[in-house]
Amino acid sequence: MARRPRTRPTLEEVAALAGVGRGTASRVINGGAKVSDRARQAVEDAIAELGYVPNAAARALVTRRTDAVALVIAESEERVFGEPFFAGVVRGIGAALASADRQLVLILADARRRGSLEHYLTRQHVDGVLLLSLHGDDTLPDRIRGHGLPVVVGGRPNAGVKTGFIDVDNVQGAGLAVAHLADRGRTRIATIAGPSDMVAGSSRFEGYVEALTAADRPFDERLVVRGDFSLESGARGMRTLLQRDPAVDAVFCANDLMAVGALQTLRDAGRRVPEDVAVVGFEDAPVSRSTVPPLTTVHQSPGAMGREMVALLLDTMATGDMLLPGRMLPTRLVVRQSS
């Protein structure tokens, strides 16, 4: 294997080989405007021959852009890494950034480093920030924006926020699920809701209520229990529901894991699914395919969420408008055998 020359070729060398000036070579590589075909061809040949790649540091120095985007995951959310949904989001982000020729700088911000994180972000290295967050009480996005750095948040921090976020349309998704249950002729449609202090919890509940009304079903408080998105809380919630109203014939669970718990309780109670009780989840997690029976659930596309986050960030960077409206991503119902 031939030893490559120790130093990387520079633009100057490319220009020399192509027999043009540095400026022309630069123009070929970038804008491309106002270059004769002959010169362009010569430069492109030289680039290929030398295996030239622009030096990112030199470019960043003069343009004051790094072509890098930070993905910040706060420590409290680090566990999301282990969740398939967020893994999918990260993948979507990675793919979208790669297509846009941007680098993804991953920052796992622990609490200690919180101060220097801001310092780092605002004064260095990246052109924009992607934030993955579940909690609502965070002023970090606005603080970063205050320093002139574009920010897009994945998962709307709270319902009051109208700009700079991408989230799944939880209200619409929950509506889909409930409308489906009503369509199936179910009359006593219960819900195992999520925590009301999380957007995913409150919005899905909101969608449940709306769709119930739209379908002319009465809203009955006794058919509402709250879980914490865990399997156990789903099982417990289902027991409560059966106790309160043995005639319940459908239940919409705010996520799949709670639906799995509900399924267990129903089996233990000798109820057939879907004959006696129909069950619908939310998330379309991998587990929903392997439950018994396979779970009908609201599908949300993590990849799309990642891609949309990047798209919105690039838009923000391009327009300079820090307050671009956020987007809600549509969901769709995946009907399996539990309903």
Added chain:
Amino acid sequence: MARRPRTRPTLEEVAALAGVGRGTASRVINGGAKVSDRARQAVEDAIAELGYVPNAAARALVTRRTDAVALVIAESEERVFGEPFFAGVVRGIGAALASADRQLVLILADARRRGSLEHYLTRQHVDGVLLLSLHGDDTLPDRIRGHGLPVVVGGRPNAGVKTGFIDVDNVQGAGLAVAHLADRGRTRIATIAGPSDMVAGSSRFEGYVEALTAADRPFDERLVVRGDFSLESGARGMRTLLQRDPAVDAVFCANDLMAVGALQTLRDAGRRVPEDVAVVGFEDAPVSRSTVPPLTTVHQSPGAMGREMVALLLDTMATGDMLLPGRMLPTRLVVRQSS
């Protein structure tokens, strides 16, 4: 809120404010050698007052170092993102890199981009490469090294590789599990092994065989079945084992998920765990805490793996020796109620 000055302060401004030369200011920020206390203090005050942060691009341009490290996850492994173990590894890497003041550039390399990945890595942006891989048939690490870039692989590609990797000591871990079962007086110790073409599969099986011999237990081929690390394959494997030898009184599963499957089969077959059959897993996945009964398993520390990967990479970068020996990380047995 006062508007920050449009341009970031430069080293020159810091030096001017401190009343010293650019060289002295630079010396304070970096090496620190040969600077009088008076000058150092003045520069540090000026830095604090101006909120100065060195421009990374300018620094990279002259030092030819970026202080960034790439973490490459090949598409075929992208799913690992959703697995708690790998999420932990990434976390460990992130933490270790942050302490070393290095940036983590995440590259999700899909197959299409495979060529340009190498191009990108070798000619740009990063000082070293971390590779997360499960498959053995990959020449990528060596190709990258051929370009003079340090590489550390997480998860040994295959048993022949002696350098530049960090892995869990699978043989030792499996030995721990089997020795424990032998200690408990079990005589017919079976195993549900993993795929033989994966290091985790073959090494854990190797450890099983070794420990069996060390404990004076006969190796019986009928007590060996192979799974694919999935829950279903564990359940199936256990059925096969019970069929072949109803007197089996212990089973070592090459991962926790298969152990969960085995547990299900045993319950369905009316065997008590651990009274009739003891079960041990590998991984200490979150699920192992919530099985019935809670699973005894081999604990491997993902955080340690990430940190060790970074440590080895930094060592490689510092010494310039591309062929530093790899390391096997010790495991320990977590005894719960299934054995």
Added chain:
DNA sequence: AGTAGCCGTGGGAACGCTCCCACTCCCGGG
């Protein structure tokens, strides 16, 4: 026939840093 304007071009300047050389002190030894 002269000139205004455009296209395509070359190269100086600047980006902000580190490296390194040269310079000034000042101390101690011959």
Added chain:
DNA sequence: CCCGGGAGTGGGAGCGTTCCCACGGCTACT
């Protein structure tokens, strides 16, 4: 009393780009 040398310092050069200005040649007007 002179001189060698170390400690501390200032600032020039250079890293590889992009930006921008000035320039030459050509076309198409007046």
